[in-house]
Amino acid sequence: MKKTIILTISLFCLVLNIKAQKIKGSDTVLPLSQEAAENYKKKNPASAVSVTGGGSGVGISALISGTTEIAQASRKIKFDEKLKIQESGNSLKEIIIAYDALSVIVNPSNKVSKLTREQLEGIFTGKITNWKEVGGEDLKIVPYSRETSSGTYEFFKESVLKNKNYKSGIMSLPATGAIIQSISQTKGAIGYVGFAYLNTKVKTINISYDKGKTYVIPNITNVKNKTYPIVRPLYYYYLTKNSNKVKGFVDYILSPEGQKIVSNVGYITLK
Amino acid sequence: MRFPMKIVERLLEGVFKMSSSITSIVILLIIIFLFKEGFGLFRSPVVENGYGLYINSKNPIADINPTQIKQIFDGEIDNWKTIGGNEESIYLFRFDEIFSIYTDEELGENYQFLPQKLNNIIAENSNIIAFFPKKYMQEISSNTKEIATKNIEITDFVLGKEWLPTTTPSPLFGIVPLVLGTLLVSFLAILIALPLGLGVAIYLSEIASNRVRGIIRPAIELLAGIPSVVYGFFGLVIIVPIVQKVGNISAGETAFTGSLILAIMALPTIISISEDAIRNTPLALRESSYALGATQWQTIYKIVIPYASSGISAAIILGIGRAIGETMAVLMVTGNGAVIPHSIFESVRTIPATIAAELGEAPIGGTHYQALFLLGCVLFLFTLILSIVSELISKKQTSKTA
Amino acid sequence: MIRSKNIQQKIAFHIFRLLSFGILGILVWILGFIIYNGIQVISWEFITSYPKEGMTEGGIFPAIIGTIYLVIGSMIFAVPLGIMSAIYISEYASNQKWVRFIRIMTNNLASIPSIVFGLFGMALFVHTFGFGDSILAGSLTLGILIIPIVIRTTEEALKAVPESYRLGSFALGATKLQTIKNVVFPIAFPNIMTGLILSVGRVSGETAPILFTVAAYFLPKLPQSIFDQAMALPYHLYVIATSGTDIEASKPIAYGTAFVLISIVLTINLLAGWIRRYFEKQNSI
Numbered sequence: 005m006k007k008t009i010i011l012t013i014s015l016f017c018l019v020l021n022i023k024a025q026k027i028k029g030s031d032t033v034l035p036l037s038q039e040a041a042e043n044y045k046k047k048n049p050a051s052a053v054s055v056t057g058g059g060s061g062v063g064i065s066a067l068i069s070g071t072t073e074i075a076q077a078s079r080k081i082k083f084d085e086k087l088k089i090q091e092s093g094n095s096l097k098e099i100i101i102a103y104d105a106l107s108v109i110v111n112p113s114n115k116v117s118k119l120t121r122e123q124l125e126g127i128f129t130g131k132i133t134n135w136k137e138v139g140g141e142d143l144k145i146v147p148y149s150r151e152t153s154s155g156t157y158e159f160f161k162e163s164v165l166k167n168k169n170y171k172s173g174i175m176s177l178p179a180t181g182a183i184i185q186s187i188s189q190t191k192g193a194i195g196y197v198g199f200a201y202l203n204t205k206v207k208t209i210n211i212s213y214d215k216g217k218t219y220v221i222p223n224i225t226n227v228k229n230k231t232y233p234i235v236r237p238l239y240y241y242y243l244t245k246n247s248n249k250v251k252g253f254v255d256y257i258l259s260p261e262g263q264k265i266v267s268n269v270g271y272i273t274l275k
Numbered sequence: 276m277r278f279p280m281k282i283v284e285r286l287l288e289g290v291f292k293m294s295s296s297i298t299s300i301v302i303l304l305i306i307i308f309l310f311k312e313g314f315g316l317f318r319s320p321v322v323e324n325g326y327g328l329y330i331n332s333k334n335p336i337a338d339i340n341p342t343q344i345k346q347i348f349d350g351e352i353d354n355w356k357t358i359g360g361n362e363e364s365i366y367l368f369r370f371d372e373i374f375s376i377y378t379d380e381e382l383g384e385n386y387q388f389l390p391q392k393l394n395n396i397i398a399e400n401s402n403i404i405a406f407f408p409k410k411y412m413q414e415i416s417s418n419t420k421e422i423a424t425k426n427i428e429i430t431d432f433v434l435g436k437e438w439l440p441t442t443t444p445s446p447l448f449g450i451v452p453l454v455l456g457t458l459l460v461s462f463l464a465i466l467i468a469l470p471l472g473l474g475v476a477i478y479l480s481e482i483a484s485n486r487v488r489g490i491i492r493p494a495i496e497l498l499a500g501i502p503s504v505v506y507g508f509f510g511l512v513i514i515v516p517i518v519q520k521v522g523n524i525s526a527g528e529t530a531f532t533g534s535l536i537l538a539i540m541a542l543p544t545i546i547s548i549s550e551d552a553i554r555n556t557p558l559a560l561r562e563s564s565y566a567l568g569a570t571q572w573q574t575i576y577k578i579v580i581p582y583a584s585s586g587i588s589a590a591i592i593l594g595i596g597r598a599i600g601e602t603m604a605v606l607m608v609t610g611n612g613a614v615i616p617h618s619i620f621e622s623v624r625t626i627p628a629t630i631a632a633e634l635g636e637a638p639i640g641g642t643h644y645q646a647l648f649l650l651g652c653v654l655f656l657f658t659l660i661l662s663i664v665s666e667l668i669s670k671k672q673t674s675k676t677a
Numbered sequence: 678m679i680r681s682k683n684i685q686q687k688i689a690f691h692i693f694r695l696l697s698f699g700i701l702g703i704l705v706w707i708l709g710f711i712i713y714n715g716i717q718v719i720s721w722e723f724i725t726s727y728p729k730e731g732m733t734e735g736g737i738f739p740a741i742i743g744t745i746y747l748v749i750g751s752m753i754f755a756v757p758l759g760i761m762s763a764i765y766i767s768e769y770a771s772n773q774k775w776v777r778f779i780r781i782m783t784n785n786l787a788s789i790p791s792i793v794f795g796l797f798g799m800a801l802f803v804h805t806f807g808f809g810d811s812i813l814a815g816s817l818t819l820g821i822l823i824i825p826i827v828i829r830t831t832e833e834a835l836k837a838v839p840e841s842y843r844l845g846s847f848a849l850g851a852t853k854l855q856t857i858k859n860v861v862f863p864i865a866f867p868n869i870m871t872g873l874i875l876s877v878g879r880v881s882g883e884t885a886p887i888l889f890t891v892a893a894y895f896l897p898k899l900p901q902s903i904f905d906q907a908m909a910l911p912y913h914l915y916v917i918a919t920s921g922t923d924i925e926a927s928k929p930i931a932y933g934t935a936f937v938l939i940s941i942v943l944t945i946n947l948l949a950g951w952i953r954r955y956f957e958k959q960n961s962i
Contacts, residue, residue: 026906031920038895042729045897054906055895056810057920058635065638071809083408084325085638129349144525151611151632152441167369168349169442173452173614175528175622178606178632179919181927182511186610189516192525203923284854291765294758298828299782301821305793308800471696478693491697493950494704500946501707502882504911505935508918509707539703546700572686593788600790602885603915627792627885634796634889639804651796655789662788666781 025250026072028056029063030155031179032104032198033076033238036269040257043265053253057179060155067241068092073250075241078104078155078198089243097247099240101257103272105199105222106160106234109184109206111191116140118210118219121233124164127194130171135192148183148195149174156180159236160196199227200270227272238271305655313649316432319642321423322444327409331401332420336360339423341431344445347404355402363402370407386411394419406444427642432649438613438624440633440643448646450653452615456623457657459616460530460605461598464537465545465591471538472545472594473587479546480553481575499543507607510536515608522620528610530623536604541594548593552586553579589665596661600654602627626650708939715936718929724937728895733926737934739896743812743907744881744941746900747891750816751823751880756873758820759827766828767835768857787825792885794822799889813903815891822886823876830872834865867956871949878945882938884911894920910938 027037034057041053056072063075064085081098089096108124110116116139119127126132128147135143149170150157157176161167177183180197187193188205199222202208210219213233226232240257242250256262263273321341322328328344330336339347339358346352347365355363373382373393382389390411397403398418412419423445435449475495479488514535519527556579564574580587610622611632630647637643722736729735762779770776798818808814838861846856884892892912900907917931 062635173612175610175612181924182919295762295765474696504884602792
């Protein structure tokens with residue numbers, strides 16, 4: 005009983021302490037920020053960077069409502085989100101911290117190894133429903149998608165589906181890890197994940213954006229020489245008035261050491 | 276000495292009384308906050324906030340609804356005739372395309388010529404439908420008219436068949452697939468759990484020896500104590516692959532998988548409440564049944580079960596209530612496809628799973644955020660009704676016993 | 678005729694026995710799965726160190742501490758309120774309509790899904806009160822969630838105290854407050870404790886209410902104040918099982934987390950059950 009009281013009192017006393025720095029947002033950027041925060045702490049033991057996921061939207065709305073210092077995003081900030089920040093009398097700073105190649109993956113047992121953008125559009129909008137229509141065996145296609153407002157979902161929709169909607173009732177899993185898990189278990193599955201998430205349990209598809217003339221596999225070389233078509237920047241957003249507060253960490257992630265974490269985690273460095 | 280003591284007593288009584296009303300206050304607050312945020316949805320425009328949909332003023336179309344907007348922008352409707360206009364193909368124009376038509380110089384340094392250029396494009400194309408920020412269309416000229424200016428209606432929400440909360444220009448907030456998904460998973464779960472639970476309840480209260488009861492009852496308590504996220508994890512790693520293999524279906528994340536997990540989770544509730552109801556059957560009733568030569572089993576299903584039926588129905592309803600509100604386990608195993616379910620071996624999306632998965636990503640105060648709060652209201656009303664019904668039923672039971 | 682009756686009974690009873698042991702089987706299956714996979718990961722280091730290498734190595738120390746903070750925080754809020762309201766309902770309230778109203782409200786509050794508490798907590802504590810994602814907001818949300826449990830169990834415990842004890846105390850000239858403090862409460866205490874322990878179990882396992890009110894994916898150090906975010910075991914399990922770049926590499930961590938979570942919750946439940954049974958026996962003697 006006494007211990008509880010002491011603990012309570014000490015808890016309340018600590019209220020006066022300074023708030024820790026927070027990064028919040030995209031699940032795609034999450035592993036990168038997490039590892040960067042982990043290493044940054046080794047370098048600056050006094051720092052306390054906390055990292056939370058939830059999605060690009062959650063990060064930016066937290067930035068708007070002032071509950072985070074840095075919003076991590078896997079998509080560009082939306083027009084009306086920008087307006088909201090302007091309305092609150094703040095201005096926004098946008099930093100690209102890395103690039104990500106969105107990879108299309110299938111179950112390893114699947115014989116199909118290349119698809120055109122048009123075929124992908126057909127599959128994810130529900131017009132193509134069987135693997136034999138794209139040169140595979142007679143098997144129902146099971147497309148997996150991310151949750152509706154993750155940056156990955158929106159970028160894929162913009163780039164691959166040309167802004168058309170996904171087929172209604174597409175399975176949407178709460179996080180990328182769950183998509184890998186499901187695709188590795190499901191024979192007819194297809195899905196899309198960030199480059200960093202690829203592993204041997206799933207098979208990566210070669211993509212063509214020129215109606216089947218050339219097919220490109222996502223790898224670091226192809227992203228750097230810009231032949232792989234589905235590449236997106238990953239962002240940090242913060243309010244200009246917080247510049248001083250977040251500078252240390254942002255500089256760290258842009259430094260050679262920080263960029264080494266970028267490639268360790270599996271994303272593509274800026275240079 | 277006596278006097279201040281009395282004051283203390285009075286004071287404390289007041290404090291006790293105040294704290295006793297805390298639950299009522301909390302419920303009131305929940306209602307206020309949920310409904311206040313939720314009903315904001317019906318004061319929001321159909322088209323994404325800050326944006327407008329514009330057509331050429333020669334176009335006879337007066338208004339279109341959100342579903343039509345979605346179909347037009349998906350390319351499913353490509354002729355104005357389909358929605359009652361002229362025989363003309365639809366020219367889709369999204370804001371970004373202006374930058375591929377005009378250079379930045381032509382648009383001006385601060386995009387001061389942008390409104391004018393937009394206006395020209397709309398004026399030149401009678402078959403256009405253009406989607407861009409309202410602030411670039413400050414004064415509507417005679418060449419253009421804005422359509423779909425209405426607010427979201429209750430019928431769009433309650434009767435809508437599509438849940439596409441982030442689609443542009445006009446998000447769709449139809450809850451029909453979510454409600455049906457939730458109900459399907461919950462009822463199926465109870466359908467699985469009820470015979471099991473009833474059997475166990477009968478066994479525990481009528482047949483089992485004290486020793487066996489001493490093993491099974493704590494086991495059921497433990498089952499009730501396992502956190503739902505652990506059930507979800509177990510379902511994701513074990514049950515999903517099993518369902519896929521045994522059912523030989525294309526994906527293991529189905530309504531059925533969710534129901535199996537929910538059934539296990541609802542069992543403790545159903546067992547303990549029906550066991551209580553069965554125990555409450557008066558001894559006199561049983562003994563008269565035995566006296567007439569009935570076996571124990573005949574007594575159970577002809578006398579005890581009918582007598583306990585209202586208690587058992589209360590158990591069913593509480594079980595459904597539990598299942599309807601369950602979030603994490605369902606989120607992890609049902610695949611969350613927002614579609615009106617046609618079979619139990621399809622993916623479904625439930626209301627709680629939708630809230631848990633989307634709330635974090637919805638911009639605060641936006642239509643999506645409001646729609647999720649409205650889903651919270653729906654969930655709240657569901658469970659409120661269920662808990663009132665179960666209360667009425669168990670009251671009937673107690674009055675019968677008395 | 679009599680034979681067929683008996684055969685019917687035999688078959689039915691066998692089925693029921695089978696079902697009951699089937700439930701036992703399900704429990705063993707779930708626990709076995711978690712324990713078998715989790716025990717290989719568990720070590721002193723796992724419990725006392727921070728996550729490392731992008732959550733694929735290291736331990737879950739901050740999540741354990743976060744859960745403890747949330748338990749303490751929610752109890753500070755819910756226990757006094759819950760116990761006081763129960764005392765009022767069972768000892769003071771003379772207006773039966775008022776009591777019935779409160780009871781209905783309490784029952785309703787108990788039946789509201791936990792995700793709705795999450796929504797409510799986010800709207801009220803995180804945004805309206807401006808606490809942000811914090812231990813404070815999370816504790817308040819969880820506190821509201823368990824108030825009905827505390828009220829109900831306390832009320833039952835108080836009701837179980839025989840009326841004659843109260844009358845005896847009054848007869849000796851004790852006031853109502855003195856009676857409650859010196860006679861009723863001490864007798865009811867073990868049962869109240871059971872209820873409190875059960876609600877601790879509930880708080881430590883809940884995920885949905887903390888999703889939007891407190892939970893963090895990664896914190897480099899322990900929360901410093903009640904306005905900081907915290908990691909928590911159930912959320913940690915959810916995140917590890919569904920996110921992370923290398924889901925295979927982090928699976929052992931997920932099993933370990935599930936193991937720790939389940940050990941905590943089940944120990945609490947067993948403890949509560951044991952206390953209840955212990956005092957039941959004492960009372961019956």
